[in-house]
Amino acid sequence: MQSLALIENWPVPTAAAAVVRADGTLLGAHGPTGHRFPLASVTKPLAAYAALVAYEEGAIELDEPAGPEGSTVRHLLAHTSGLAFDEHRVTAAPGTRRLYSNAGFEVLGDHVAKATDIPFAEYARQAVLEPLGMTSTTLDGSPAKDGVSTVDDLVRFAAEVQAPRLLDPRTVAEAMTVQYAGTKGVLPGYGHQNPNDWGLGFEIRDSKSPHWTGSSSSARTFGHFGQSGTFLWIDPVAGVACAALADRAFGPWAVEAWPAFTDAVLAELRR
Template sequence: MSLQSLALIENWPVPTAAAGVVRADGTVLGTHGPVDHRFPLASVTKPLAAYAALVAYEEGAIELDEPAGPPGSTVRHLLAHTSGLAFDEHRVTASPGQRRLYSNAGFEQLGDHLAKATEIPFAEYLRQAVLDPLGMTSTTLEGTNSPAKDGVSTVEDLLRFAAELQAPRLLDPRTVAEAMTVQYPGTKGVLPGYGHQNPNDWGLGFEIRDSKSPHWTGSSSSARTFGHFGQSGTFLWIDPVAGVGCVALTDRAFGQWAVEAWPPFTDAVLAELSERRLSER
């Protein structure tokens, strides 16, 4: 049975959109739109890159607290956007661990560090460690192969990843739990598109909703919700309380349209799921 709420993407002012919802066991509860269409992910690439880094950690290729990035920074700092690197420049603007400076440059240095440690180009390591094992055959890094922003994927593929995040097969569940735990609690910072947040909570490559306001998820999203959105008009969230993950991909750059459209969409999805659970009792 499909989810009627997913049809709300038809009202979004975008040329193309697709969306889907999946449970931890991989059951797809509903989809809408061309789920096999390949969309640029922009920063939704980062969770995939983070997962690859966590695989490298479990394989013993890297340690989370080993030096990486600018002086004093570690792999953990890079994953948690606390390395001190600027947004899009390989320039240090703060001491590691002091501020939550969302940084594409940080993820690019993470990718370089991983490539050196494994002696495998990052895009190839990502494919071997994450994409192929999950059957994400339509997902690639393109352009400059930036771990921060150059992913291209489909809703079908990302639903596989969303199921993995809820019930890990590639990683020890304890590693995934650590990735969804706030790193450097109490750190202030800017959530791109939504302004200053105090605190601006983040895990290891995944943004954690907690009490952020305003936010791109819904007003009914649990505080434990985690995920990422991208400037190409894309998002992926997992709500552990609701027991589902949701993916929405578009081909229009993030802007005011998304600020207005995404939260009510998420609230409608969660409300429909709640109603369905009640009716099934």
């Protein structure tokens, strides 16, 4: 795919990108796709998927108590537990505001670890990374932001999410469905959104503007971006997913470059 070469124009030392179809077919790749990059918050979809495996195994329930009083596993996955961004401090009642929270995902990781009696990073390796052949990916540290991976591995994950083998497709459909519809909140880097739609560990594009995906991305597009200069989106209407990793922190360069890149990828696919 010629559009992937646009990453060469990004003002970053290193970048890699790839596009994969729902059936797992790699449509194109560019750059060092085996290079390991810090994922920052692109860690969250991987952690969420591991938590959903724990749910299907019966170790946890989505609506069981977890986190602050009144909060559940579902609240933690959907950033509506009321926990602050990076502090284990309650700032709102569960279900009332979309408070994007690293602390919430750390509580989630601890909850899964306690329920399974396995450290979360090891559980994620056994439940998700190893079965998908994601041998270059680690989730040591915070399940909110400390993952390290490659484009090659994220393509494997994106193929799984589009055509699930590790989870019941109905569970994945739930993960990409808006939780606590109409909830307002801040999308990091893009300001206040009303509503700020989110699924179970995946952000949902809907009608958000501005946004890190493209203007031609479907409203059903879901995924995540990371402050380390990373993103993964899955567009069910286009039937493809795209992973792009770079080693420059998110900033104005990404706000300008990423949407144009995504629009070019989608335009090439339509030709």
